Every structure is written in structure tokens, then in C-alpha cells.
Amino acid sequence: MVLENFRRGLEVTGLGMGLVFLTLVVIMLAIYLLNRILRDRSAEWAAPLVDAAGATEEAVPTSADEVAAIAVAIALQKQQEQEGGDYDEEVVGEVVMVASIEPGTGAWRGHGRLRAMQ
Amino acid sequence: MVLENFRRGLEVTGLGMGLVFLTLVVIMLAIYLLNRILRDRSAEWAAPLVDAAGATEEAVPTSADEVAAIAVAIALQKQQEQEGGDYDEEVVGEVVMVASIEPGTGAWRGHGRLRAMQ
Amino acid sequence: MVLENFRRGLEVTGLGMGLVFLTLVVIMLAIYLLNRILRDRSAEWAAPLVDAAGATEEAVPTSADEVAAIAVAIALQKQQEQEGGDYDEEVVGEVVMVASIEPGTGAWRGHGRLRAMQ
Amino acid sequence: MEPLALERLLIGFSGLTWQRLVMMGVGGILIWLAIKREYEPLLLLPIGVGCILANIPGTGMLEEGGLLKVLYDAGIENELFPSLVFVGIGAMTDFGPLLENPKYVLLGAAAQFGIFGTLLIATLLKFDINQAASIGIIGAADGPTSIFVASVLAPDLVGPITVAAYSYMSLVPIIQPPVMKLLTTRKERLIRMPYTLRPVSRATRILFPIVVTLCCSLIAPKAAALIGMLMFGNLVREAGVVERINQAAQNEIANIVTTFLGITIGSTMVADRFLRWQTILIIVMGLVAFVLDTAAGVLFGKLMSLLSGGKVNPLLGGCGISAFPMSARVVQKIGHDEDYGNFLLMHAMASNTSGQIASVVAGGVVLALLA
Amino acid sequence: MEPLALERLLIGFSGLTWQRLVMMGVGGILIWLAIKREYEPLLLLPIGVGCILANIPGTGMLEEGGLLKVLYDAGIENELFPSLVFVGIGAMTDFGPLLENPKYVLLGAAAQFGIFGTLLIATLLKFDINQAASIGIIGAADGPTSIFVASVLAPDLVGPITVAAYSYMSLVPIIQPPVMKLLTTRKERLIRMPYTLRPVSRATRILFPIVVTLCCSLIAPKAAALIGMLMFGNLVREAGVVERINQAAQNEIANIVTTFLGITIGSTMVADRFLRWQTILIIVMGLVAFVLDTAAGVLFGKLMSLLSGGKVNPLLGGCGISAFPMSARVVQKIGHDEDYGNFLLMHAMASNTSGQIASVVAGGVVLALLA
Amino acid sequence: MEPLALERLLIGFSGLTWQRLVMMGVGGILIWLAIKREYEPLLLLPIGVGCILANIPGTGMLEEGGLLKVLYDAGIENELFPSLVFVGIGAMTDFGPLLENPKYVLLGAAAQFGIFGTLLIATLLKFDINQAASIGIIGAADGPTSIFVASVLAPDLVGPITVAAYSYMSLVPIIQPPVMKLLTTRKERLIRMPYTLRPVSRATRILFPIVVTLCCSLIAPKAAALIGMLMFGNLVREAGVVERINQAAQNEIANIVTTFLGITIGSTMVADRFLRWQTILIIVMGLVAFVLDTAAGVLFGKLMSLLSGGKVNPLLGGCGISAFPMSARVVQKIGHDEDYGNFLLMHAMASNTSGQIASVVAGGVVLALLA
Ligand code: NA
Numbered sequence A, B, C: 001m002v003l004e005n006f007r008r009g010l011e012v013t014g015l016g017m018g019l020v021f022l023t024l025v026v027i028m029l030a031i032y033l034l035n036r037i038l039r040d041r042s043a044e045w046a047a048p049l050v051d052a053a054g055a056t057e058e059a060v061p062t063s064a065d066e067v068a069a070i071a072v073a074i075a076l077q078k079q080q081e082q083e084g085g086d087y088d089e090e091v092v093g094e095v096v097m098v099a100s101i102e103p104g105t106g107a108w109r110g111h112g113r114l115r116a117m118q
Numbered sequence D, E, F: 001m002e003p004l005a006l007e008r009l010l011i012g013f014s015g016l017t018w019q020r021l022v023m024m025g026v027g028g029i030l031i032w033l034a035i036k037r038e039y040e041p042l043l044l045l046p047i048g049v050g051c052i053l054a055n056i057p058g059t060g061m062l063e064e065g066g067l068l069k070v071l072y073d074a075g076i077e078n079e080l081f082p083s084l085v086f087v088g089i090g091a092m093t094d095f096g097p098l099l100e101n102p103k104y105v106l107l108g109a110a111a112q113f114g115i116f117g118t119l120l121i122a123t124l125l126k127f128d129i130n131q132a133a134s135i136g137i138i139g140a141a142d143g144p145t146s147i148f149v150a151s152v153l154a155p156d157l158v159g160p161i162t163v164a165a166y167s168y169m170s171l172v173p174i175i176q177p178p179v180m181k182l183l184t185t186r187k188e189r190l191i192r193m194p195y196t197l198r199p200v201s202r203a204t205r206i207l208f209p210i211v212v213t214l215c216c217s218l219i220a221p222k223a224a225a226l227i228g229m230l231m232f233g234n235l236v237r238e239a240g241v242v243e244r245i246n247q248a249a250q251n252e253i254a255n256i257v258t259t260f261l262g263i264t265i266g267s268t269m270v271a272d273r274f275l276r277w278q279t280i281l282i283i284v285m286g287l288v289a290f291v292l293d294t295a296a297g298v299l300f301g302k303l304m305s306l307l308s309g310g311k312v313n314p315l316l317g318g319c320g321i322s323a324f325p326m327s328a329r330v331v332q333k334i335g336h337d338e339d340y341g342n343f344l345l346m347h348a349m350a351s352n353t354s355g356q357i358a359s360v361v362a363g364g365v366v367l368a369l370l371a
């Protein structure tokens, strides 16, 4: 019984590792293909615009802008403080993230949500 | 069969549109009635006060102002203390997180919630 | 039947109150014991550190202070722009809302969460 | 390894008929519409994913105990998901404009004619009466109502009907304007409607959802679950003392249910049920339903305009459907384009929210007559 | 249209008995209490809505596959909802004051006498033993415990019992003071209790919920689900390393479950089960239970005061019930009104939180003895 | 009171065997590991609580209608919970590094050898083939996959397997380094891999989850539920137009499910199923699986290094497992410790995320071959 199980296990191992490699090789090739085909067409899939309801799920630009502006100000001040320190990409990325301020429960935002559920 | 279905459909349409109109006419009359009866009594249903637990679910402006004021004070003090001190990367990261100020898990607020569920 | 139920009720009352007191006396003794044993060892169970992913779920006070400070600055500037005009509650309201910024989808924070679920 | 196991291993490929491939393509198109065109992405994206997953052979996800079957039984079969979505919609809807102008309630009733008109046409296209009614219900312009009714009367058609309903709701800004313009004269469209804010007491706002629940449920008891949940949500919104439930309805519950609703509806779109001529007919009929809705609403608007001595702009009738707030905005835009000083929005909102209620009532009535 | 269909169409009106109308009125009153008087609005408002919906004829919502039946089966029948609510309560409760003053644990035990005293009276009023126990459990002053016990011992009475429990919890500031004053002398009420903060180690806070779970569950295994979830919530709170679960327990889970708990409880209040003399007796008995709780607690407080040589203010006994933190605040207020320098709050909190635990134990014991 | 009732009353003590006490101790240890050592606290703490509750005698929580049984049936039996957790993981995972460096996909495949190697060893230890496969799946280094597979092939072993999987995932920073160092030369570890940011188009990011779903599901249909949900989560993340679902997946759904997943898994750890020699073997085999994963990955990394002319650092192979991002960080640290100028993190991330996908595929393949 043990040997029978082991024999079965060998089959499972062979077929299993084979299938895992097969699947991932296919995925690898698919990524290469996607990267090749879609490199130039990325502009076509532009970032989502403000939707028809005038409401986005994301931050409200105005307030976000304000906050972002402030964030930049802080970042710049810090940079000065650090006297030309290693001011890297990270900072920019984080400034962007400030935008995820929740706009509150304003009416139009509510409508934006609402519309998506009816 | 088609005609039978169509005949049935006509019945459904007649009864259906009739009932829809009936329902909405009743609702319309009810609203007129409510508006007439309740116009003068609106003061009676005053806005909900801060509940007995001393906690509201909404944001409490006053405390926010206070917190903001305190924050400014802290920020200013920090600036003075540091005077070009070791402001490290981490701080930038925290600017992003700023936002996660929870209106507080203060004890009384918790009790306000709690009371409602026992 | 009523008397039979009442008799049964007396049994339930006696046993019931007895068991309730028994349980709570045991709990009381357990707390005394815990307090005695663990008073000196409290340092050992230190507060949880920032986790390996560098992300905490709690708010980061420092950053909150900074944002709050900024918010106040905005509010003040707006007030000045309006030249003592109708500076109404709304502005304050917005200051409050700054607090609801989501910490973002920062990569490492995400990883912190992620790690906990795999 | 026995041959059986090998065969089972290849089920993914051996079972891959062209029909399933087509359906995966349909799923892909829905995802594309959701992301690229932003057509109701919260619904169409999960529907697309569900459609793709449901058409992969041999996954067992649609069988007893499988993930998609579990979700279907948990939320569609018993109509839990549409009901819960309505709690969220109710909590997000401000019926204030309707309370200020109760007469526009009638416009919502008129615009439900699309449901019944389409039902009639569908019977002529050889659909049986229950199927025809389910197709007509696309004219409710309301996702949960469509799912609710179709899952009772014609479970096999839930997929295409839901997809049609959500798609045309996204297309309201394209479908409605030509119909509205065709049926109105320029003079009618120029009718200005001054808006005076009439304060509505808090008591009215609180009693409104209760009254609506009672009226609708007594006349159309089968609508009670939907209208009850819609109005429960609205009561929670207006009560002001249950902010935790209000937030839960608008956020936690709405988000979680929406996620699973889409996937589950998508999973009903299996090849052998979806790839029929019927489906194309349903898609076409859905468009007819939206057009008839708009037409009936506008014509009724003209009647009201006539009776009121020209004080009502007939365009308002066109937005008596459930697609909120897109339809109200369409009316505002058309009026505004003709005359920069014409602001119909608040009136249109009243008409539009009445369409929300009327569509649920219509769904309940259809169920009462046929279920 | 066949006559059958027409009859079915009018079921909303033909089935509308006066009893159902009365029940809708009861639902309306509960909503009014929730909004206008703010009596436990998070529970009473949904209960009111559920009550109205359940009494509309012909909706099918209480039948197999209907919305309210689905919710009932999903959460009350199997006692899932009360258990989950307890996770949230545990996560929101700070047992610190109790850990600082363990002796007040006994006050929580004494105040459970209301359960058993009421049970005895109820048997004399011709309720059978299980019904009597379910009515007595109103004296637990604890919604989930009442639902948990009553849904096992007397499912028909879940509605009135739950409504009574939540209503009287809201009325604690009105019910308790006269009883407390009647049973204490002014001299007793003037007893000051200085509060010295005794630091409780983190290890104690973490071990406390585990120890309580073990003690309670071993002595009263039927209480394991409730006490286990209550203490799981508290462990999650004190552990400090599972903030996501802590937040989920206090927010997502608590809000979602609370929403459905109320509607579902309300849906059990159908006319033929609710409109009996029994119901009025239950409402009255509930008041008796709260009064007996308070009286037994205060009398036990007097005993402790005696034994401690006058160092314990007997008022503390009155807040050994589960209604937290209202009851503790009542005691603080009474003490403070008599003597502006008397601050009993922290001691009262200890007594009050012990009432939380004791009430669950009592519920488990009742189930163990009778289920 | 009849003797029967008294006996039932004491069931808590009379049923308290030493085995149950030991299991409560095990639960306590898990809670201690969660809080004190912070080993996957979000999972191990609830598991510990579930373990304690499940071993208290006479609670009825594991019987039909009991809380733990209800949760088990609702989420583990039908594999709903693991699937839903994957939606959250997908929404939290950035596959960007993998899309920039597709060749590292192969490292994820190689590191799955631990699953099969352990399976082979387990068969020699007299486990039957299904049990052996379930034990091997600990090597997926992936909680939900382990639960998913084990609950089908060997439901009795779900408890120890899940605990082993989560525990060793926490121990990755301790288990992997010695294996990695043992199998690589210092020269190999010093290989620097410059990282150049290659922009990945939004279209690629959006199509990636769909393509992965199709590839994996067609080859291993049994993996469709898991991979489908993982990739649904990722699509939701990348789509950018369904932020509500994205947030729900990462927060509401993830938190709620995680809470119950742990308790439910813990509840399978009852004394008579857990206290066997088998359990100890499973714990040991789990460690073997992690070691074999790492070894196979590193060896394959050496092969890639050889074939690429020394441009690939073999350490990358070691993080081709699902334990993300701990494993990637281990590789970064080892490389960095040897050479302060060596930054392997982004490459390691690619390898690590490919391990995420590969582990699910492996789970599906195992199910396809044995279920
Ligand atoms: Na609607």
C-alpha cells in the first residue's frame, strides 16, 4: 500500500510539476506578448475621466490639489532642510497619494455612487 | 399561443398600468396630505441632539478645530526644535498616512456605540 | 401545573443564582491571581512594535499633526481672501474632512496587510 | 495514472467548445465596456468576470458546492442581493425634490409604459408571457428590480436581461435625447419652470418612506421586499439617529453586495443558455423598452403641460424612469441647450425619483399578476 | 384575467385584518420611540420596520425563500447574529475598571436575581417554565442574550421579549433611580469611595478574556457561544496586534449585523403571535425584572457595605446589570446629586461591566437547566 | 431537578478529558505566538480562540446549528472563505515587478517542488495519497490554498495543515536563509542585478489578470475558483474604475472573512482529531516542505544563472514561494548583507509574486489529479 501510494505520488509529482511549469511558461509567454503588443498603445487606455455624473470615486481634484500643493510645499521645505539630500522618486509618488482624500458625503458624489448601483 | 399570450399581455398591461398609476396617485395624495398637516409642526421633530452618551456619530467640529490648532502648535515647535535636524525619509511616508486620523476611539464614543448594541 | 412550574422555577432559581455566583467568584479569584502574578512582568508583554512590513494599522500621530496644521493654514488663507467676509461653518467643515484622507494604497502598507492574509 | 484521470485533466481543453469561447469573448467585451467606456463599471466588470469564469469547462464552480453556485443560492435565488442593494440606494437617495413637487409623481407612473409595451411586443415575438414580462422589465431601467422579477419569472434569462438593463442605463444620455426631441416642439422645450424652494418638514421626510412602503405593499404585495428595503434605506437616511446603519447601508453592505451581485449574475451567462437568438431579441427589446419609456413619459408630460396651461415642460416626462440621476441631467441639458436661462434640474429630479418608486411598483405588479 | 389572479391581486387589502393594522401601529410606535425619543434607535428603528413589513398581507416575505425568512434562518434561528453582535460589544468594552477592583464582580452576580425572580412570578401567571425563563431573561438587561435564550426556549416570544429588553434598557435612567433611592438611606448614598488608579498589566488584560471564557464555559457550557464571542472581541481589542479584526468587529461586522438583527426580530412580531394578553404580561414582567435587578443589586451592595465597614456605597449594586454604560452613569449621578464631591463613576463602571459578564453567565445557566 | 439535568449541568467538568486540556493549551500557545511573537496574528489569534472554544465540552457549538458548525458550513465546507480572502490578496498585490521581468515566472514554478517532494515523503510515512497531497500543499506557503485543497482531500487534517502553513510562513525569515546560504556560493550571492524600470502599459496590467485566469483555469480547472478570485481582485485593483469594490475587497470583505476564517479553522482542532502522531508528522513535514521549496527554487536559480551566463542571482529562486513579501525581503537582505551595493528587491518581488500564482496552480493541479 505504501509503495502503491508512492508510485501514485511519483505520477502526481511528474504530471504536477509538468503542468505547473507548462502553465507558468504559457503565462510568461503571454506577458512577453502583451508587453510587446501593448507597449505603444498605452495611451489608448487612458486614465478614467470624471464620470458622466460629474462624480469620481477618487478624490475631488480641487481639495486634492490643495492638499497636494501643501504636500509639495512640505516636501520642498524638507528638501531644503536636508540641503540637497537624496530627494528621490518616492516623494513624488507619495504626493500623488495625498489625493485619496474622501470627498465627504456631498450630494453629487452620492449620485455618482447611486448611479452605479441601480 | 402567440395570440393567447398577447391577449394575456393586454390584460397585464391594462391592469398593470392601472395599478401603477393608482399606487402613485395614492402616494401623491399622501405627500400633499403630509405637507399640509406637518408644515407647522416641523419644529416638534427637532434635529437629533448629542445622545445621552455624549457621543455623536458625525464629526465633532469643535474638537477638530482644537486638534488642528494643537497640530499647528506642535508643527511649529517641531520646526524650531529641529532647525535643520535629522528629518528622515520616514517622515515623508507619514505625511501620506496623515489621513488616517480616526475621529477617535475615545472611551465615551465607544460607549455611545456600545450602548446601542447591547 | 402552575405549582409544578413554580417548584421547578424555585429549583432553577436556586441552582441558577448559585452557579452565577460560583462563576463570578471564580472569575474574581482569577483576577486577583492574575493581578498578583503579573504585576511585575508587565514589561515583558511590550506594546506591539511596527510590524515587519513597516506598517502599522493605527494612525500615525506625527503626520496627522502636520496635515491638520496645513488645513488650518488653508482655512486661514481662505478667510483672508474673503476679507472678513462670510466665513461660515462650511470652511470649518472642510477642515474636519481633511481627517478622512485614506492612508492610500502605499505598497509597503499593502504588503503589511497582505502578509497577514496569505 | 488511469486514462480517466488523464481525460479529467484535459477537461479544460476537451470541453472548450466554440460557444464557450464566444461567451468568454462576451465577458471580455463587458469588462472592456466597464473599464474603457465606463459603462456601469461596478456591475459590468464583475459580470464580465463571472461570465468568463462560468464558461471555463470543468471548474465545478456552477455545481453544488461550487463557488458561483454558492453565491447564486446565497443571494440571487432568494433575492437577497437585489433587496440589499436597494437598502443602499434608498440611503443614498434624496426624495426632497419629489416631496416639494408631488404632482411629478405621475410622470414616474407614465414612464413605466415601456415595461408593458415591450411585454406586448415580446409576446408577438413568441416569448411566453412570463419571459415577455421579464424582458419588459428591462424598461424599469433598474438593475435590482430586473434581477428580482426575472429570477422569479424566467431564471434562464436573468443574465441577458440584467446586462441589457445595466447597459442601457449607461446609454441613457445617448438613447433619450433623440426620442425627447422628436416628440416635443421647440416651443414646448422652451417652457421655463421657475423653482421655488418649499421647505419640507423633517416629519414629512421621515413619514414619506413609511407611507410609500404601506401604499406600494398593500397594492402590490410582491413589491414589498424591494420597496420595503428601498424605503428602509431612505428612513435610515432621514431618521438621523442611526448613522451607523446609514453608513453601513451606503458603504459596507452596498459594496460587498455589489461585488458579489455582479459576479453571480455573470455566472448565469453560460453558453447554452446565452447563445440563442432569444438573447439578441432581448438586447433589441431592451432598447425598445427604454425608447417606449421615454416616449410614454414625454407624451404624458405633454398632457400635463396641456392641462396645466403650458406651465409644465413636457421634457420632464422623459425622466420618469429609474435611471437616476442620469436621466434628470439629460432633461436639464436639453432644456438648457435650447435656452440658457432654463433650469429644469430640480423638477427633473422630482420626476426621476418618482421613476425610482414607480419602477419598483411596476415590478411588484408584474409579479403579482404573473408569479 | 381569471378570478383567482384578481383575488390574489387584492390580497393586500382582503388580508388586512385589524390585528395587522394594530401591529403596523406598534411598528410605527417603535420607529417613533427610536427617532423622537432616541430609545436604542439602532435596534428599535429596524425592529419597527420589520414589524410593519411582516404584517403586510400577501408579501411572501415570511415564507420559505422570502427575504425576512431568509434573514431569520441566516441569523436568528442559528443564533449567529447575537453571537456576532457580542464580538463587537467585546471589542468596545474596556474591562479595566473591573480588573482594578475585582471585588465588584460579585455585584454583577447579585443583580441577576431579577431574571430568576421574574421567572418565578411568571410561572405563577401560568406561563410554562421555558416561557417563564425567557421572560425572566429580560432581566439580563442585554439584547443579544435575550434573543439567544428566548429563540431556544420560546421562539414565539422572541419579538416581545427583545422589544421589552431594549426598551427598558433605554429607560434605565428612569427606572433605576427611584428603586435605588427607596432602598438606600441618604447616609449610605453619601458614602464616598476614593478612586486610586491601580495599573493593570497588559498580560492581565490579555489573559482576562481567556480566563473568563474558560471559567464561564466550563460552568455553563451553553453560554460558551456568547461569552466566547464577547471575550474574543475583548481579546482582539486588548491584543493590539490584530487591529484589522478589532476594527471589523467594532464597525463592519457590528453595523451589518445590527441592521439585519433589528429587521429580523421585528419580523417575528406578526399579529397572531404578538396580539395576546401574554404580550402585555411580558411587557409588565420586563419592568418587574429590571426593578428586581436593581433591588437585588442594591441590597447586596448594602451587605457588602456592612461587611466592609461602610466603605462600599450600596448604590454600586444597582448598576450590576448589563445596560452599559447607562447604569453606571445613573449611579454616578445619584451619588453626585447628593454630594458634589462624590465620584462613584469608576467603581460603578466595574460593577456595570461585571453585570455584562454575569448576564451572559445567567443566560447560559438558564439554557443549561432548561434547554 | 432530575439527575439527568444535574449530569448535563456538570458536562463542562465531566467531559473535560486531558486531551481537551492539552488542546486548550495548544490554543493558548497559538494566541501567545500571535501576540507575543507576532506570528501571523490575524490568523493565529482567531485560530487559537477557535481551538479553545472547540475543546470545551458540552457547548454544542460544533453540533448542527451551533455557532462554529454554522461558520464552518458557511465558509470552509464550500470553500467560500479561502476564495474571498483571495479577492483581497489580489487587490493588494502589485504584479508590476513580474510584468517587467516575465522570465522570473519560472522561479515560481520551480519552488513548488516542495509540495510534491513532501507528498512523496508523506506516502512513505504511511499517509494515503490524498492525505499526503494535503500535507504537501503546506509547501504552497499559502494559507487559503492549503485550506482549499485540504478541505477537499483530507478534511480531518485541515486544522494542523493550516496551522503549519501559517506558522512556517511567519518563520520564513528564519527557515529560508540557512537553506539559501547552504546551496549557494558566496560568489553566486554577490551577483548584482541592476534594475531598470520598464514601464508597463495600463492595458497590460488590466489584461494580465484575465490572461492568467484563462491560462490557469484551462490547464487546471480545479484552480479556477482560487485563481479566478485572486485575479478578480487584481483586475479590480488595476481597473481603476471600481474603487468601491477595490476598497471592499481590501477592507470590509478581507477583514470580515479573515476574522471568521481563523475561528473556524481553529474549531476543527478538536482533541480526538488533533492529538495523534500524525499531527506531529504533519508539523515536521510542513517544515520539510518549506525547506524543499527553498532548495528547489535556489537550484533552479542556479540553473538560470548558468544559462544566462551569470546574470541571474540564484537567491531569487528561493523566493519563488507564496509567502509575500517576507520571502522577497529575505533575499534582499541576504544579498545586501554580502554586498552593500546589491539590491535584489525588485527582482525578488517578481519571483515572489510568481510564487503566488504558481502555488495556486499547483493546488489546482493536485486537486485535478486526486479529487
Ligand atoms: Na430604481
Ligand code: NA
Binding pocket: B118, E141, E142, E322, E323, E355, E356, E357, E359, E360
Ligand atoms: Na451584556
Ligand code: NA
Binding pocket: C118, F141, F142, F322, F323, F355, F356, F357, F359, F360
Ligand atoms: Na499565495
